[in-house]
Amino acid sequence: MxxxxxxxxxxxxxxxxxxxxxxxxxxxxxxxxxxxxxxxxxxxxxxxxxxxxxxxxxxxxxxxxxxxxxxxxxxxxxxxxxxxxxxxxxxxxxxxxxxxxxxxxxxxxxxxxxxxxxxxxxxxxxxxxxxxxxxxxxxxxxxxxxxxLGVERVEQDRIRNIAHLGVSTYGWTFINRKEAVPEPAPYVELTGPSGAIWTWNEAQADNCLRGSAVEFAQVVTQVRNIADTSLGTTGPTATRWMEIAQCFAGPAETPPVKGQRHKA
CATH class of the missing domain: 1.20.120.450 (dinb family like domain)
Structure with missing residues (x-):
């Protein structure tokens, strides 16, 4: 594999x-x-x-x-x-x-x-x-x-695996918090480290998320607050998702507040 x-x-x-x-x-x-x-x-x-x-x-x-x-x-x-x-x-x-x-x-x-x-x-x-x-x-x-350690990681396109996991756990994010899963899932368009464009779900102008695949991965793994990224969301569903996104198993966790996680 x-x-x-x-x-x-x-x-x-x-x-x-x-x-x-x-x-x-x-x-x-x-x-x-x-x-x-x-x-x-x-x-x-x-x-x-x-x-x-x-x-x-x-x-x-x-x-x-x-x-x-x-x-x-x-x-x-x-x-x-x-x-x-x-x-x-x-x-x-x-x-x-x-x-x-x-x-x-x-x-x-x-x-x-x-x-x-x-x-x-x-x-x-x-x-x-x-x-x-x-x-x-x-x-x-x-x-x-x-x-x-104050080091900027050199990212590679293998980040796509993590981005895909983030998109795949859209429903889990809401279910884990005992919230109804909003449908349809947002359209997601991300740019990989190489410049490659990756997309998921049906295109929707009023329900979408666009930006860096690395920053998306940071938000769904809860190592950054979306406010500390340049990700753009359109519509209440995409916005709510990024407020609580969680791609990992376990009890619902609260994402870090703005500025809490950062490079030294």
Whole structure:
């Protein structure tokens, strides 16, 4: 699957940023809920291994994720749930484990059947959706690391995978907040890093969204408020969507307020 290679490239981009970073800097806090870079790597590592394990079947995945789910059900945060599994792995050792794990996960999905159904913490999904979600999460959590270090990420057209996920979860955004899903879904026209134009849904002059694919991905992954982007929306449906957009699973989350997430 090409998406497996896109996930690999996304992981490598983050690894390149961090490979020469001093150990102490891995424990600096980002603008995301006070998570450190170390916390980010631990989170990505846990769920990369979980995704790879899901390819081995329901029994293997259940055995792996069971203790994590038990921690969640006990009321612990998603961050706290990773600590028992990491077993004090942190710093440079965690970085190396995450990097190796990402390569292993990419290798496993590269030869998987894209249509194969795999178990997850939420609903089952296809292997294709699973590895796309890994790219999305790596890119989104990577954003807080690039922001903290004051580095502008060099984006590539693989961002289209994340944009597609953002469009595909239009209905989920509203359902997750127990709101009626407005129909029809807005027309979406985005410009990729290469200048390529990508479109989704039927053209509608009075219900549409246009702009940068990267900025759209930033909004649907909630790493930026739409007010901090140049995205343009027309009509109440597109406007409401961008106010609450959420392309990731889990309880409804409130997007950052204007100016809350930014490059140092």
């Amino acid at each position: 090409q998406q497996a290679e896109d996930f690999r490239a996304e992981s490598q981009a983050l690894a390149t940023l961090l490979e020469d970073l001093p150990e102490a800097d891995l424990h600096r806090e980002t603008l995301f809920k006070g998570w450190t870079i170390d916390h980010v790597l631990g989170h990505l590592h846990l769920f990369n291994v979980a995704a790879e394990t899901s390819l081995q079947g329901a029994v293997a995945f259940g055995a792996f994720i069971g203790p994590v789910v038990k921690e969640m059900q006990a009321g612990k945060s998603i961050l706290e749930c990773q600590f028992p599994w990491l077993d004090r792995l942190s710093g440079r050792a965690l970085f190396e484990a995450w990097r190796a794990g990402a390569e292993s996960c990419a290798d496993a999905f590269a030869t998987a059947d894209p249509k194969a159904r795999v178990k997850w913490v939420g609903p089952d999904m296809s292997a294709l959706s699973s590895i796309t979600a890994r790219q999305m999460e790596t890119w989104a959590h990577g954003q807080e690391v690039f922001d903290l």
